[in-house]
Amino acid sequence: MEDVLKEKKVMHNFNAGPSVLPRSVFEQASKAVLNYNNTGLSILELGHRTKEFQAIMDEARSLVKELMNLDADHEVLFLHGGASTQFMQVPMNLLNENETAAYADTGVWSSKALKEAKLYGNVKVVCSSKEANYNFIPKDFTVPGDSKYFHITTNNTIYGTQWQSIPKVDVPLVADMCSDIFSRQRDFNSFALIFAGAQKNMGPAGVNLVVVDKNILGKVDRALPTIMDYRNHIKEGSMLNTPPVFAVYVSLLTLQWLKQQGGIDAIEKINNQKAEMLYSAIDNSTLFQTTAVKEDRSKMNVCFVMKDPSLEKQFLDVAEQHGIYGIKGHRSVGGFRASLYNALPLSSVNYLIEVMKEFEKNY
Amino acid sequence: MEDVLKEKKVMHNFNAGPSVLPRSVFEQASKAVLNYNNTGLSILELGHRTKEFQAIMDEARSLVKELMNLDADHEVLFLHGGASTQFMQVPMNLLNENETAAYADTGVWSSKALKEAKLYGNVKVVCSSKEANYNFIPKDFTVPGDSKYFHITTNNTIYGTQWQSIPKVDVPLVADMCSDIFSRQRDFNSFALIFAGAQKNMGPAGVNLVVVDKNILGKVDRALPTIMDYRNHIKEGSMLNTPPVFAVYVSLLTLQWLKQQGGIDAIEKINNQKAEMLYSAIDNSTLFQTTAVKEDRSKMNVCFVMKDPSLEKQFLDVAEQHGIYGIKGHRSVGGFRASLYNALPLSSVNYLIEVMKEFEKNY
Ligand SMILES: Cc1ncc(COP(=O)(O)O)c(C=O)c1O
Ligand SMILES: Cc1ncc(COP(=O)(O)O)c(C=O)c1O
Ligand SMILES: [Mg+2]
Ligand SMILES: [Mg+2]
Ligand SMILES: [Mg+2]
Ligand SMILES: [Mg+2]
Incomplete structure (x- = not known):
């Protein structure tokens, strides 16, 4: 046992989230906290309405587009709040009171998501692996054609299961990709909406990535709070209000690193x-x-x-x-x-x- | 002109937000991004359910209590989202559809706040300085005794006006203190709810401070989304979901600095x-x-x-x-x-x- 186990030179971070980021990202971020890009200012005190931060936000959004190979209909947003906010924001924006959304229940996160949707409309759980403590991904189910959308959790962080292929359905597909975003190819354009908290594969905790097909928006009757309406964020280039500047910046660094990896x-x-x-x-x-x-x-x-x-x-x-x-x-x-x-x-x-x-x- | 103007050794950051933080905070934060407290881990990869982060969150919350001299009824929360989220979250939690909230309209931020409240109930604008491009604070007004709450913006960031004294009213007082929190004494216990984005006097953009008298909660009829219900955040010790770890940490450093200043x-x-x-x-x-x-x-x-x-x-x-x-x-x-x-x-x-x-x- 001695040889292998005695040495503790580096930490090996297997945490489920917040999670390890590339060493080079930590180094760049650490420098930027002292002096961002030789501006003489910390990234933490940099105004968000500056050309410096505008460049960060623009590059982060366009790198996501590039890495995910998104078409022109898909908008990229960096929003406040964790994925738990999206559990509410998605149905608020997409589901009318008398309509039904379909959910696959593949874990605690799916089940929390569908609970929030019930506040906004009807929810049909089209499949569930709950009885087996969520140790598998259901294969045999149908999604009613009149569902407003179908929500899946592509990777179930807690149970270690993952949709290896995305089910073909005739309704808009919504995906919680918190724990496998940017880790594998998917046909990202086949999704109507994708969300992911940054803190696994994209950056530090404190910012949400939302990729949304703009054609699905504007179809609910309810009046939306300004900050919850995806359209407002699209219109303002993901700067409707003060963004979480540092979390967006570190996400950009991580996306740049990913691009460098190929x-x-x-x-x-x-x-x-x-x-x-x-x-x-x-x-x-x-x-x-x-x-x-x-x-x-x-x-x-x-x-x-x-x-x-x-x-x-x-x-x-x-x-x-x-x-x-x-x-x-x-x-x-x-x-x-x-x-x-x-x-x-x-x-x-x-x-x-x-x-x-x-x-x-x-x- | 020569002497004074030639030297540019340091930057003088007068930005309205995000804003300057103490140099010592930048230095500590920069180190923590490489190696937090000799854990061998970056603060950015530190799990939030660890004793290390629990200690950060606990100390941040109790320092706020101490600095603001809060009584036992007032709970301290660090929430996702900017102050703009609070414009919605406050009325959602406090105002029933058939009830009326009173607002003082002293600037763009007040007026954005009251616009969101209209989605949840009735709004009475009890005073406004809009006609004078918000260059003063109204003094002569009454707040109806049946108002569910009275909302003021203690400091109007854009117009450079500030409530020098807080109006005495018989209804719960709600304050947007974004731009003067921690800068001057107030009788903080006289407020039912205070909110402030961190990015002026408390830390970097990406976290909201909410101080709330728990007795005013639980009095609305509507079903609240899980993530929007202040009571859930109180119950979970401000860790209902993954918090914006770094923004909370830098806020803690800034609060520690403030305490050191006296x-x-x-x-x-x-x-x-x-x-x-x-x-x-x-x-x-x-x-x-x-x-x-x-x-x-x-x-x-x-x-x-x-x-x-x-x-x-x-x-x-x-x-x-x-x-x-x-x-x-x-x-x-x-x-x-x-x-x-x-x-x-x-x-x-x-x-x-x-x-x-x-x-x-x-x-
Ligand atoms: C798949 C999945 N969805 C949602 C969440 C909730 O994310 P947050 O804590 O950012 O709200 C998590 C957290 O680990 C997750 O793994
Ligand atoms: C007084 C006041 N309220 C609210 C806001 C909005 O804050 P945020 O951009 O964090 O939503 C600001 C922003 O400067 C402000 O100064
Ligand atoms: Mg899960
Ligand atoms: Mg998890
Ligand atoms: Mg103002
Ligand atoms: Mg401002």
């Missing part, structure tokens, strides 16, 4: 590799096992437990001692969760696997 | 001094004059114009050349606005005055 295609290959390595290590181990059904396993959040639960505390301690951070599973699943977001180096996955193997050998 | 009493003295210095320089100048009525002048935002408007461009250029930043007035008032927030050093005010005097001598 974009989503390139990162997806590495993400596949990281996930395969870890899942196969777990599958080949005598101590550990995964919780999600194999075909629906998430490439972002690997959830696993120990066959002998009494050993879990011990492994967690060993992991912690060795700089493996944020690996404790969500209380509703237990065990462990290793989040393998874009910025988590392959070497950290290797390290975790070695620690698991050493543990297996020695305990 | 708290609100001490900073108020300096703020008074800064405002008096600048106003008297303007009053004594032949070129410049203020726009707000004297008795209502803001101690935070000093709005002034030139008697000969054709000189304004020239002065702005000179100011900019000499590191005087963010001094352009809002387009609805024109001229100049020097914001003298807590973290703006007295030396910057002195410097601005010298530049004005030199300009007056030479042009």
